[in-house]
Amino acid sequence: MKPLSRNRWSFPDLGVGVGLRTAHYAHILEKQPEVDFFEVLSENYMDTGGRPLRVLEQVAERYPIVLHGVSMNIGSTDPLDREHLHKLKSLAARTRALWVSDHLCWTGVAGRNTHDLLPMPLSEEALRHVVARVKAVSDVLERPLILENASTYAEFASSTMPEWEFFGRLMEAADCGMLLDVNNVYVSAFNHGFDPKAYLDAIDPSRVAQYHLAGHTNKGTHIVDTHNDHVIDPVWDLYRHSVARTGNVSTLLEWDADIPEFEVVHAEALKSRAFRLEEKAVAAAS
Amino acid sequence: MRPPLDLTLPSLQGWMQAVIEHPGTVDEAVEAPAARAALDPAEIERVIRPSKTLTSVERVGVYQGMYLLRMVEALEGDYPAVAHFLGAEGFSEVVTRYVQAHPSVSYTFNRLGARFPEFLRDSKAVGNRGFVADLARLELLVTEVFDASQSPAWPAGEIARVPEEAWPAARLEPIAAFRLGAFGYPVNAYLQSVKEENHDHPSTARQATWTAVWRKNYEVWRLNLSKPQYDFLRALAKGRLFGKAVADAARGLQGAAGEQLFRWLRDWVAEGMFTRLNV
Numbered sequence: 001m002k003p004l005s006r007n008r009w010s011f012p013d014l015g016v017g018v019g020l021r022t023a024h025y026a027h028i029l030e031k032q033p034e035v036d037f038f039e040v041l042s043e044n045y046m047d048t049g050g051r052p053l054r055v056l057e058q059v060a061e062r063y064p065i066v067l068h069g070v071s072m073n074i075g076s077t078d079p080l081d082r083e084h085l086h087k088l089k090s091l092a093a094r095t096r097a098l099w100v101s102d103h104l105c106w107t108g109v110a111g112r113n114t115h116d117l118l119p120m121p122l123s124e125e126a127l128r129h130v131v132a133r134v135k136a137v138s139d140v141l142e143r144p145l146i147l148e149n150a151s152t153y154a155e156f157a158s159s160t161m162p163e164w165e166f167f168g169r170l171m172e173a174a175d176c177g178m179l180l181d182v183n184n185v186y187v188s189a190f191n192h193g194f195d196p197k198a199y200l201d202a203i204d205p206s207r208v209a210q211y212h213l214a215g216h217t218n219k220g221t222h223i224v225d226t227h228n229d230h231v232i233d234p235v236w237d238l239y240r241h242s243v244a245r246t247g248n249v250s251t252l253l254e255w256d257a258d259i260p261e262f263e264v265v266h267a268e269a270l271k272s273r274a275f276r277l278e279e280k281a282v283a284a285a286s
Numbered sequence: 287m288r289p290p291l292d293l294t295l296p297s298l299q300g301w302m303q304a305v306i307e308h309p310g311t312v313d314e315a316v317e318a319p320a321a322r323a324a325l326d327p328a329e330i331e332r333v334i335r336p337s338k339t340l341t342s343v344e345r346v347g348v349y350q351g352m353y354l355l356r357m358v359e360a361l362e363g364d365y366p367a368v369a370h371f372l373g374a375e376g377f378s379e380v381v382t383r384y385v386q387a388h389p390s391v392s393y394t395f396n397r398l399g400a401r402f403p404e405f406l407r408d409s410k411a412v413g414n415r416g417f418v419a420d421l422a423r424l425e426l427l428v429t430e431v432f433d434a435s436q437s438p439a440w441p442a443g444e445i446a447r448v449p450e451e452a453w454p455a456a457r458l459e460p461i462a463a464f465r466l467g468a469f470g471y472p473v474n475a476y477l478q479s480v481k482e483e484n485h486d487h488p489s490t491a492r493q494a495t496w497t498a499v500w501r502k503n504y505e506v507w508r509l510n511l512s513k514p515q516y517d518f519l520r521a522l523a524k525g526r527l528f529g530k531a532v533a534d535a536a537r538g539l540q541g542a543a544g545e546q547l548f549r550w551l552r553d554w555v556a557e558g559m560f561t562r563l564n565v
Contacts (some may be wrong), residue, residue, distance in 0.1 A: 108303060111391050153345055
């Protein structure tokens with residue numbers, strides 16, 4: 001298959017970005033490092049009118065911004081949180097965000113939020129449920145929703161299909177995109193015993209709007225997606241494998257715990273350039 | 287291998303959340319009434335597949351084990367001085383009880399700790415709870431001020447431009463990021479000692495204190511006030527007529543009360559506590 005240079009929505013390949021984190025605010029504002037784009041955790045900026053929002057506005061003046069959420073609760077059987085969606089839409093407009101993403105998961109029911117990315121049963125019932133909700137969210141946001149594959153530590157006996165099939169059918173039926181987290185594919189493959197390349201090979205490359213990379217913690221019996229370390233070589237290999245299918249797609253490194261200096265995070269992100277396609281390969285493909 | 291149990295999506299999610307939110311071990315969680323109501327623990331393998339290395343219960347336990355850690359971490363961010371005072375174990379214990387009573391009901395962690403001060407005040411198990419509850423109340427004010435919307439400060443130079451006859455009927459309006467607190471303990475001094483990592487903490491004995499918390503240049507500031515200062519500033523911030531606020535404040539002061547009140551006002555305006563004067 002020829003690598004595609006663009007996804008179906010013509011989201012640009014922004015290059016290599018990092019997550020905007022409080023620990024790096026001063027460095028970013030003062031040094032204005034050469035970063036291709038920043039990804040912002042949406043919920044951290046929805047309910048504040050203070051310094052975080054001011055910093056975000058300053059960053060958005062200089063860098064492309066994409067929004068990434070953790071509380072859309074798209075898979076929950078609770079009603080959609082309209083307040084959340086409207087604030088998200090407003091934040092996207094304010095920051096001129098190029099796209100808006102969240103996770104294929106649920107975070108709580110009965111009006112509560114566990115603030116975790118909980119796994120979905122991969123069943124026909126769950127698929128119908130999520131398709132309807134993604135369509136509803138896209139209508140509110142007036143843009144395609146991008147969903148990330150979360151790391152999962154449990155799988156349901158009632159699941160009738162692998163996650164890649166669930167994702168493929170969801171994206172087709174709800175016309176949404178994917179934020180393909182290669183580390184999460186690796187983590188879930190380890191935890192559930194599937195072939196990560198089979199997952200990557202089953203994803204429609206034209207639906208991949210963004211990549212995520214991160215470090216994790218191997219507990220021996222299972223891996224936890226901790227975002228607290230460098231990306232391991234097998235994950236880089238998977239990234240290279242996937243980029244060969246999708247072409248160059250905006251790629252972001254997440255580092256959320258034990259956060260080192262900005263330069264360390266950025267340098268880790270920039271390693272991905274070695275695995276991205278040469279310019280001429282992209283041109284030939286497009 | 288027995289066939290999967292046919293749980294609906296709402297039942298499945300309700301069961302899993304009940305397990306995750308349980309404060310005990312995961313074995314206790316699956317046996318607890320809230321989880322049992324949705325799923326007999328003997329049937330868990332028919333809902334969660336075991337892996338080669340983890341049982342079904344252990345796999346749910348990965349999520350359950352992280353829940354309280356996340357809540358503790360979030361509240362520690364909002365209440366660092368309370369966490370310092372109670373110590374890691376004490377803080378974790380009180381947060382465990384708090385999130386059972388007041389679990390997160392918002393997409394944001396920002397609102398999780400909104401009822402923490404009142405919870406501490408009513409927690410008989412917390413030592414020196416009057417002090418701790420007051421300390422939490424101050425830290426909540428700091429959080430509120432940090433996140434409040436931005437409003438422009440009334441320039442200090444404007445005071446001189448207000449005609450003298452306009453003052454009595456004027457009302458000052460504080461910026462959105464302004465709060466006042468009256469406490470029964472010296473909590474601002476304690477908070478400051480924690481921020482400075484000074485382990486020689488001030489006394490936690492009862493003592494009435496008053497503190498203004500506001501934001502200037504996107505940074506949160508705190509100022510200790512005397513009781514007359516607090517009363518005067520509170521009256522102004524509540525939008526009382528300036529003339530009335532001054533008259534009330536002057537009654538409790540000795541000597542040249544007018545000059546003193548004007549000096550306070552000038553300082554507070556210079557600190558950016560007010561956004562406008564409504565004449």
